[in-house]
Amino acid sequence: MIPTHWFLILSAILFTIGVCGVLTRRNGITIFMCIELMVNAVNLTFVAYARQFHQIHGLLFVFFVMAIAAAEAAVGLAIFISLFHHRHTIDVDEANLMRW
Amino acid sequence: MISFIIFFFFAAVAVIFAAMVVLHRNPVVGALSLVASFFALAVMYVLLEAPFLAALQVIVYAGAIMVLFLFVIMLLNLQHQAEPHTRPVQQFLGYTTSAAFGLALIYYLAKYGVTKLPDGPFVSDARTIGIGMFQAYIFPFEMVSILLLAAIVGALLLSNRSGLAKDEETS
Numbered sequence: 170m171i172p173t174h175w176f177l178i179l180s181a182i183l184f185t186i187g188v189c190g191v192l193t194r195r196n197g198i199t200i201f202m203c204i205e206l207m208v209n210a211v212n213l214t215f216v217a218y219a220r221q222f223h224q225i226h227g228l229l230f231v232f233f234v235m236a237i238a239a240a241e242a243a244v245g246l247a248i249f250i251s252l253f254h255h256r257h258t259i260d261v262d263e264a265n266l267m268r269w
Numbered sequence: 270m271i272s273f274i275i276f277f278f279f280a281a282v283a284v285i286f287a288a289m290v291v292l293h294r295n296p297v298v299g300a301l302s303l304v305a306s307f308f309a310l311a312v313m314y315v316l317l318e319a320p321f322l323a324a325l326q327v328i329v330y331a332g333a334i335m336v337l338f339l340f341v342i343m344l345l346n347l348q349h350q351a352e353p354h355t356r357p358v359q360q361f362l363g364y365t366t367s368a369a370f371g372l373a374l375i376y377y378l379a380k381y382g383v384t385k386l387p388d389g390p391f392v393s394d395a396r397t398i399g400i401g402m403f404q405a406y407i408f409p410f411e412m413v414s415i416l417l418l419a420a421i422v423g424a425l426l427l428s429n430r431s432g433l434a435k436d437e438e439t440s
Contacts, residue, residue, distance in 0.1 A: 171316060174379065175280075177378045178378055179284070179313070181374040182371065185371030188371075189291055190290060192366060196296060202300060202303050203290065206290060206303065209310055212310075212326075219391075220391050228322055228398055229398065229401055232398075233413055235325065235326075235329050235330070237413070239333065239334055240419075240420035242334050243421065244427065247428040259345070
């Protein structure tokens with residue numbers, strides 16, 4: 170069996186790549202994909218600890234995280250479509266007003 | 270022994286495709302790389318004795334959410350729009366901050382992470398998960414269904430151009 174902390178280190182690497190993308194990119198949808206990457210890294214941690222402690226609750230939390238990620242993706246992409254209709258760009262530096 | 274080889278191969282696949290999401294300028298290539306990374310993560314779930322979650326990862330993430338991303342990218346026709354280059358200061362600060370963050374994370378995981386695995390098989394088939402879901406977590410489950418409904422209504426309201434224009438006229 171593969172030790173749990175290897176999965177945790179893989180999860181940390183994926184989370185760091187996601188943080189790096191959010192901090193350095195300016196394309197809104199790419200930033201959004203990096204957030205999905207971070208969510209998946211956290212899911213991997215949940216599943217790794219669920220096996221470590223023989224608890225089913227970690228797996229159930231992954232379900233809820235997936236459902237909330239789907240809701241977040243739907244609303245966030247609708248916001249980007251709305252922004253693109255008004256500004257004709259999804260560069261996040263351009264979106265500096267709450268209402269336009 | 271074979272599971273270690275599978276782990277390292279798919280860990281490398283996940284990390285390389287995740288890095289491609291960050292480094293590639295074309296968002297379509299980024300979205301497809303993210304799909305590949307999610308498939309590698311599904312293999313990780315199989316190695317962690319959670320095959321039901323692996324199927325869910327492939328169906329929900331790679332199948333539904335990433336198709337939504339690709340659909341929006343192609344709807345907005347973004348692959349022809351060149352992304353402006355990031356400012357060097359932002360790039361430098363972003364890379365150094367995330368590198369320091371990642372090193373700190375790995376350091377503390379290696380220092381405080383648990384290493385001893387418990388004995389016995391870990392039962393996590395669909396039956397166990399369903400019983401846990403509908404006994405202990407029935408209230409959050411219903412809340413999530415209401416949240417998804419609210420997200421659908423919100424997405425329709427936000428992406429509807431004529432409705433937004435009407436709202437601006439009245440206010």
